[in-house]
Amino acid sequence: MKCRQCEAKAVINMRQHKLALCANHYIQWIVTQTQRFIEKYHMFTHQDRILVAVSGGKDSLSLWDILWQLGYLTEGLYIGLGIDGGVNYSSRSHQLCVQFAAQRNLNLISVNVPQTYGMSIPEIAAHTQRGKNKPCSVCGLTKRHIMNQVALEGNFDVLVTGHNLDDEVATLFGNTLNWNVGYLQRQRPLLLDNHPGLVRKAKPLCRFYEREMAAYALVRGIEYIYDECPYAEGSTSIYYKGLLNQLELDRPGAKLSFYLSFLQAKETGFFSKPINLEYGEENVGAGGETLYTCPKCGQPTTAKGLCSFCRMMEKISR
Amino acid sequence: MDIVKVVLRDQEFEVKAGMTLRHALEKIGVNRETVLATRNGELITDDEILQGGDVIKLIAVISGGLVQGVFQ
Numbered sequence: 001m002k003c004r005q006c007e008a009k010a011v012i013n014m015r016q017h018k019l020a021l022c023a024n025h026y027i028q029w030i031v032t033q034t035q036r037f038i039e040k041y042h043m044f045t046h047q048d049r050i051l052v053a054v055s056g057g058k059d060s061l062s063l064w065d066i067l068w069q070l071g072y073l074t075e076g077l078y079i080g081l082g083i084d085g086g087v088n089y090s091s092r093s094h095q096l097c098v099q100f101a102a103q104r105n106l107n108l109i110s111v112n113v114p115q116t117y118g119m120s121i122p123e124i125a126a127h128t129q130r131g132k133n134k135p136c137s138v139c140g141l142t143k144r145h146i147m148n149q150v151a152l153e154g155n156f157d158v159l160v161t162g163h164n165l166d167d168e169v170a171t172l173f174g175n176t177l178n179w180n181v182g183y184l185q186r187q188r189p190l191l192l193d194n195h196p197g198l199v200r201k202a203k204p205l206c207r208f209y210e211r212e213m214a215a216y217a218l219v220r221g222i223e224y225i226y227d228e229c230p231y232a233e234g235s236t237s238i239y240y241k242g243l244l245n246q247l248e249l250d251r252p253g254a255k256l257s258f259y260l261s262f263l264q265a266k267e268t269g270f271f272s273k274p275i276n277l278e279y280g281e282e283n284v285g286a287g288g289e290t291l292y293t294c295p296k297c298g299q300p301t302t303a304k305g306l307c308s309f310c311r312m313m314e315k316i317s318r
Numbered sequence: 319m320d321i322v323k324v325v326l327r328d329q330e331f332e333v334k335a336g337m338t339l340r341h342a343l344e345k346i347g348v349n350r351e352t353v354l355a356t357r358n359g360e361l362i363t364d365d366e367i368l369q370g371g372d373v374i375k376l377i378a379v380i381s382g383g384l385v386q387g388v389f390q
Contacts, residue, residue, distance in 0.1 A: 001363040011361035012354075020363060057381060166380070214379035215354055218361060228381055241380050245351040 012215045015252035023219045030216050034066045034204050041189040043202035048157035050074045053147050056093025056225040058217040059162030080112040082120025085230025093225045127316040145309040151199035163203040166210035169255045170240040185271050195291045195300040322368040326376040335370035
């Protein structure tokens with residue numbers, strides 16, 4: 001198969017776009033498309049200070065690399081979860097993030113959960129009722145809290161994460177199966193900072209397939225942690241991704257169409273009041289819910305009193 | 319030598335040379351949407367015809383974790 005641009009040997013064929021590209025044109029295409037999505041969803045500008053959440057995986061490191069190539073003002077945030085899983089998962093992923101930042105002369109902020117909170121993520125999970133012995137729920141809650149806190153304390157304008165289209169579609173699929181309307185209302189490429197304790201959040205890779213991001217990392221020679229998080233095995237998201245990829249195999253473009261149709265439906269007010277009317281008001285969450293301030297950490301919460309993270313940490317310190 | 323070795327993590331498969339990568343993936347039951355394929359470290363597309371003695375390394379691209387409540 002030949003590159004659509006130059007007739008050289010293609011390294012990837014994206015059936016959903018009917019587009020095959022060689023290594024050089026593929027990198028250019030990914031970078032250009034990312035810039036297009038940043039502008040389309042009004043995510044941030046070259047004047048903003050951007051905090052990139054990095055895990056050592058292909059998506060987040062590729063995202064940092066793309067933003068670096070585009071000349072954005074970025075710093076990285078790595079959160080050490082204290083997960084070993086027999087493969088030194090956290091220490092290896094940290095090492096890869098440190099190496100990536102050093103190669104590009106970028107600043108990496110590291111927060112170590114066991115050092116900061118006295119327990120690793122699996123240990124916190126074992127002390128709580130959250131997640132039924134799986135630490136993924138505790139992990140997600142803790143990471144969201146730390147990412148928001150570090151972004152606020154460091155006066156960053158925006159926090160970005162490497163969620164790709166497969167992540168978004170798996171979330172969308174799960175929330176649709178269960179009709180979790182609140183979560184469906186909140187799912188967007190950009191979440192605004194419409195509360196004093198909330199930082200703007202953006203997902204610039206939300207329209208790229210996971211396969212495309214892995215190809216980008218490979219072609220760019222980005223060393224990433226290939227092993228899956230030991231706790232992700234058997235997770236619902238991987239199960240949903242498997243189902244959606246079966247659909248994609250038979251109907252190329254099905255995942256992209258599902259996601260884009262969802263965003264379009266939201267814009268016309270299908271899941272909430274139309275964007276720009278209620279969403280964007282001070283102290284109103286992305287799902288139109290009222291936001292309160294946690295008296296302990298100052299971060300927003302949808303109920304009066306402590307936020308979920310502070311409630312969890314209080315419970316385990318008893 | 320008319321055998322091609324296909325490697326995915328710790329699994330190894332053998333297929334006959336002369337078929338396309340797409341056909342080889344169908345034979346071993348791997349969804350081509352979930353992997354990338356490399357030969358001698360270079361990415362190849364699924365219309366590539368596999369040659370005897372080739373070693374094709376498949377790279378799984380799917381990662382996961384929490385589904386609901388991501389990024390509230």
